Amino acid sequence: xxxxxxxxxxxxxxxxxxxxxxxxxxxxxxxxxxxxxxxxxxxxxxxxxxxxxxxxxxxxxxxxxxxxxxxxxxxxxxxxxxxxxxxxxxxxxxxxxxxxxxxxxxxxxxxxxxxxxxxxxxxxxxxxxxxxxxxxxxxxxxxxxxxxxxxxxxxxxxxxxxxxxxxxxxxxxxxxxxxxxxxxxxxxxxxxxxxxxxxxxxxxxxxxxxxxxxxxxxxxxxxxxxxxxxxxxxxxxxxxxxxxxxxxxxxxxxxxxxxxxxxxxxxxxxxxxxxxxxxxxxxxxxxxxxxxxxxxxxxxxxxxxxxxxxxxxxxxxxxxxxxxxxxxxxxxxxxxxxxx
Amino acid sequence: xxxxxxxxxxxxxxxxxxxxxxxxxxxxxxxxxxxxxxxxxxxxxxxxxxxxxxxxxxxxxxxxxxxxxxxxxxxxxxxxxxxxxxxxxxxxxxxxxxxxxxxxxxxxxxxxxxxxxxxxxxxxxxxxxxxxxxxxxxxxxxxxxxxxxxxxxxxxxxxxxxxxxxxxxxxxxxxxxxxxxxxxxxxxxxxxxxxxxxxxxxxxxxxxxxxxxxxxxxxxxxxxxxxxxxxxxxxxxxxxxxxxxxxxxxxxxxxxxxxxxxxxxxxxxxxxxxxxxxx
Amino acid sequence: xxxxxxxxxxxxxxxxxxxxxxxxxxxxxxxxxxxxxxxxxxxxxxxxxxxxxxxxxxxxxxxxxxxxxxxxxxxxxxxxxxxxxxxxxxxxxxxxxxxxxxxxxxxxxxxxxxxxxxxxxxxxxxxxxxxxxxxxxxxxxxxxxxxxxxxxxxxxxxxxxxxxxxxxxxxxxxxxxxxxxxxxxxxxxxxxxxxxxxxxxxxxxxxxxxxxxxxxxxxxxxxxxxxxxxxxxxxxxxxxxxxxxxxxxxxxxxxxxxxxxxxxxxxxxxxxxxxxxxxxxxxxxxxxxxxxxxxxxxxxxxxxxxxxxxxxxxxxxxxxxxxxxxx
Numbered sequence: 001x002x003x004x005x006x007x008x009x010x011x012x013x014x015x016x017x018x019x020x021x022x023x024x025x026x027x028x029x030x031x032x033x034x035x036x037x038x039x040x041x042x043x044x045x046x047x048x049x050x051x052x053x054x055x056x057x058x059x060x061x062x063x064x065x066x067x068x069x070x071x072x073x074x075x076x077x078x079x080x081x082x083x084x085x086x087x088x089x090x091x092x093x094x095x096x097x098x099x100x101x102x103x104x105x106x107x108x109x110x111x112x113x114x115x116x117x118x119x120x121x122x123x124x125x126x127x128x129x130x131x132x133x134x135x136x137x138x139x140x141x142x143x144x145x146x147x148x149x150x151x152x153x154x155x156x157x158x159x160x161x162x163x164x165x166x167x168x169x170x171x172x173x174x175x176x177x178x179x180x181x182x183x184x185x186x187x188x189x190x191x192x193x194x195x196x197x198x199x200x201x202x203x204x205x206x207x208x209x210x211x212x213x214x215x216x217x218x219x220x221x222x223x224x225x226x227x228x229x230x231x232x233x234x235x236x237x238x239x240x241x242x243x244x245x246x247x248x249x250x251x252x253x254x255x256x257x258x259x260x261x262x263x264x265x266x267x268x269x270x271x272x273x274x275x276x277x278x279x280x281x282x283x284x285x286x287x288x289x290x291x292x293x294x295x296x297x298x299x300x301x302x303x304x305x306x307x308x309x310x311x312x313x314x315x316x317x318x319x320x321x322x323x324x325x326x327x328x329x330x331x332x333x334x335x336x337x338x339x340x
Numbered sequence: 341x342x343x344x345x346x347x348x349x350x351x352x353x354x355x356x357x358x359x360x361x362x363x364x365x366x367x368x369x370x371x372x373x374x375x376x377x378x379x380x381x382x383x384x385x386x387x388x389x390x391x392x393x394x395x396x397x398x399x400x401x402x403x404x405x406x407x408x409x410x411x412x413x414x415x416x417x418x419x420x421x422x423x424x425x426x427x428x429x430x431x432x433x434x435x436x437x438x439x440x441x442x443x444x445x446x447x448x449x450x451x452x453x454x455x456x457x458x459x460x461x462x463x464x465x466x467x468x469x470x471x472x473x474x475x476x477x478x479x480x481x482x483x484x485x486x487x488x489x490x491x492x493x494x495x496x497x498x499x500x501x502x503x504x505x506x507x508x509x510x511x512x513x514x515x516x517x518x519x520x521x522x523x524x525x526x527x528x529x530x531x532x533x534x535x536x537x538x539x540x541x542x543x544x545x546x547x548x549x550x551x552x553x554x555x556x557x558x559x560x561x562x563x564x565x566x567x568x569x570x571x572x573x574x575x576x577x578x579x580x581x582x583x584x585x586x587x588x589x590x591x592x593x594x595x596x597x598x599x600x601x602x603x604x605x606x607x608x609x610x611x612x613x614x615x616x617x618x619x
Numbered sequence: 620x621x622x623x624x625x626x627x628x629x630x631x632x633x634x635x636x637x638x639x640x641x642x643x644x645x646x647x648x649x650x651x652x653x654x655x656x657x658x659x660x661x662x663x664x665x666x667x668x669x670x671x672x673x674x675x676x677x678x679x680x681x682x683x684x685x686x687x688x689x690x691x692x693x694x695x696x697x698x699x700x701x702x703x704x705x706x707x708x709x710x711x712x713x714x715x716x717x718x719x720x721x722x723x724x725x726x727x728x729x730x731x732x733x734x735x736x737x738x739x740x741x742x743x744x745x746x747x748x749x750x751x752x753x754x755x756x757x758x759x760x761x762x763x764x765x766x767x768x769x770x771x772x773x774x775x776x777x778x779x780x781x782x783x784x785x786x787x788x789x790x791x792x793x794x795x796x797x798x799x800x801x802x803x804x805x806x807x808x809x810x811x812x813x814x815x816x817x818x819x820x821x822x823x824x825x826x827x828x829x830x831x832x833x834x835x836x837x838x839x840x841x842x843x844x845x846x847x848x849x850x851x852x853x854x855x856x857x858x859x860x861x862x863x864x865x866x867x868x869x870x871x872x873x874x875x876x877x878x879x880x881x882x883x884x885x886x887x888x889x890x891x892x893x894x895x896x897x898x899x900x901x902x903x904x905x906x907x908x909x910x911x912x913x914x915x916x917x918x919x920x921x922x923x924x925x926x927x928x929x930x931x932x933x934x935x936x937x938x939x940x941x942x943x944x945x946x
Contacts, residue, residue: 032901033835053900054837063837064867067346072396076350076436110602111345111587135651135749206751207650222616233656235680237841239899249591252346252584255865256396263346263395266866268590269839274857276592278582279422282555284618287686294594294618302597323845323897324676325648325655423860 004165004183012042017179018088025059026090050134055096055245060119067263083115087123093130095139095313097151099245105307106248124175127152133205136316141209147198157194164194209329210336218301220340230331231292233324238269240318246311270294345587348438350374359499368417386472387606390441391586397427401583405467407474417467443586444605447472456484458542460561462533462553463492468578487542491518491533516540534560544569550576575609595619621670626799630665633702642702643681645674651750652743671756672738677891678703679712683850706734710792711889711924712847718931731795733803736776736784783892811913835900836873845897848887881907886915886932889924
């Protein structure tokens with residue numbers, strides 16, 4: 001793994017180079033929010049942020065995705081759509097990058113999801129270490145760090161007047177091919193500086209979730225009244241799931257006129273009773289308790305059982321935005337303490 | 341782009357058979373793929389499902405109700421309930437649908453060779469059992485005693501009447517039909533399916549019981565099978581849930597960490613007892 | 620300043636009644652400036668109840684969220700009352716729901732608290748960023764006394780209050796069974812300053828503004844779920860046959876959703892701002908609601924959620940109703 005240095009003054013040159021061969025998506029400020037969107041010039045970016053309002057998963061797993069187009073009727077026809085495009089996500093946080101590695105499991109498997117996986121193959125992740133974690137950040141609870149390079153192709157860490165650059169893999173190297181004039185080899189002192197920056201960020205994270213043995217513990221407390229206590233204040237708004245970087249449930253619907261149409265898939269939420277409501281009127285998860293429990297179990301029990309990883313990266317978005325303070329750090333930590 | 345599991349093949353409705361009329365009608369649709377290669381490559385086993393769609397209305401997940409021994413087409417039996425099933429009921433011969441699959445696991449027809457089989461179905465729950473029964477009957481010599489227990493609310497609500505007439509004529513299959521409420525001219529059992537099961541009393545020795553129907557029926561059937569001495573690994577059922585993708589991605593059909601569409605729909609009672617989760 | 624002991628005693632007394640299922644009120648949240656809804660099922664539970672300017676939630680949403688699972692054989696439905704702690708604005712939601720017969724009067728015990736303004740959590744979190752330890756916030760006339768790490772700062776209310784409190788005409792619950800403390804007087808007046816200013820913009824400016832806002836919408840429907848008046852058994856947006864709004868998230872469908880919702884709340888919105896507070900994308904939904912509220916007030920001299928005996932606006936007709944708005 002190559003360790004390089006990119007001078008801050010050269011950042012816009014780097015972005016300009018990337019823009020020559022790729023669509024580049026980067027954090028953009030809009031009103032009070034930061035969102036990842038396509039940029040055409042380096043100056044459009046805003047790198048002074050902690051986390052984007054919507055996690056950048058939406059660049060690979062679109063909120064609205066046309067699966068295919070069709071002509072209805074007896075002369076029915078189906079027309080495939082193409083999703084291949086070279087893309088760079090610049091400035092993705094290590095936690096959000098990890099979520100994409102977690103989503104890989106859901107979209108791979110016996111049936112491969114061509115939309116997500118095609119995009120994934122064609123997308124390079126240029127990460128940016130998080131140097132000012134916010135109040136509800138807890139990525140360190142999963143043995144990860146706000147400056148982890150594990151899940152990105154290239155990681156940039158702001159170490160003052162320059163970025164410490166970790167070329168993580170072939171994809172990263174390929175992306176920067178022909179840009180060697182921008183990158184210099186890092187010195188020992190630069191690596192030390194990165195460690196310091198990382199430690200400072202880690203020390204800023206003051207909330208922690210206890211996940212030791214949580215998978216096994218949840219196995220034992222499915223029927224526990226604890227869940228009613230947790231879920232009763234839920235208003236079922238679904239913000240937690242829509243803005244979760246690892247949530248991946250979707251609905252599929254046909255949207256058409258008499259002569260043409262498309263089958264689209266749209267993000268869905270298990271917080272909505274219609275999500276599991278059967279046409280007969282029967283609903284296996286009729287109450288908020290069932291639904292909130294499903295959200296927690298999916299992340300901390302079902303996903304680890306199926307894919308050996310907790311489906312939470314500790315970004316804290318669900319805590320920040322819950323209108324009734326359902327706090328996953330608190331819920332999971334307390335679940336671990338419930339007497340089975 | 342990679343191979344696309346969301347994109348259906350086109351199939352033509354070859355025949356529509358009305359199984360049950362009334363408020364909750366059931367029709368069986370015979371579907372033939374437009375592409376011969378697709379038709380030939382669409383191999384499945386009893387218990388497996390398919391996503392059938394009317395372009396413009398949406399998709400639904402159905403058990404394939406025809407037997408794999410009947411080549412050249414598949415059939416699905418559909419109760420008119422929601423948006424897609426209502427539109428399907430309005431479709432006619434010659435209309436075009438989208439089909440993808442086959443999905444899910446299947447009944448262990450290989451492992452059950454040499455065993456006595458008891459089928460216990462109720463209402464539309466007979467659809468997956470019909471595929472299985474016809475498969476077994478077409479491979480009759482491989483299996484032991486066969487008991488088919490099936491019931492519905494009234495005689496008008498019994499599906500696959502013609503096929504049952506023919507099954508009843510066979511000496512190597514025991515058919516036990518029932519209706520919930522008494523009716524003029526009905527000479528067979530009157531009462532709920534679980535009660536008919538107790539009356540028929542199939543022996544658990546070297547037997548497998550397979551049940552499908554409304555959740556409440558399944559619950560009492562399993563209780564009664566246990567009373568008759570069936571162990572939890574001798575009892576199988578097939579489940580349903582609201583589904584969208586059919587391939588374990590969209591999230592909604594989970595029971596615990598399993599997805600009914602992909603890891604089911606066929607489960608042994610032993611499996612079901614050991615997973616928790618709403619169903 | 621609300622006497623929390625008095626509140627807890629009232630909650631204790633209420634939950635001790637045989638005909639009360641539970642009481643919903645507030646307790647301290649899990650971090651920083653958060654308060655959170657809490658429930659008392661038995662008298663001891665009342666000990667955790669609080670009331671402070673951080674209690675921003677409109678708890679009247681909870682009786683409307685009551686799930687009625689199918690009864691088992693021989694099981695009787697639980698018809699006991701629900702106790703709800705309400706501020707002035709919250710109480711108007713109950714009144715409106717009673718008007719619409721969405722709730723029966725004898726199914727709720729209303730515990731009213733006079734309120735001279737709450738704190739917008741976003742505003743206070745911006746002032747004390749990253750503060751995790753629980754804090755003390757008190758109401759002191761025209762200031763909030765915020766105690767962080769043992770140090771108390773007095774901050775003018777206007778700096779921290781949400782918009783609704785700045786022009787609140789109903790600091791006292793308009794309907795209650797038990798009142799905690801004494802009614803307070805308020806000289807505040809809703810003058811629709813912001814609506815008026817927005818009305819002056821050109822059509823294009825207005826459209827550009829809303830286009831930008833609706834483009835942000837992710838259609839999570841948090842606005843709907845947080846709203847006590849959005850209690851339809853099946854929301855029109857979830858209906859499939861016919862389907863009024865497509866699920867695709869794009870400007871056209873997003874606009875349809877947001878405008879349909881605003882119109883469905885015409886004459887019903889009581890201005891509690893829960894929709895705007897719940898919106899994760901920061902869409903200024905109250906701008907829509909306030910505009911409609913203003914029009915209705917001017918045209919029909921009607922205000923939602925004031926008297927339970929009155930008929931809902933859309934359920935009454937007067938021969939001299941203005942008709943200019945009919946095209």
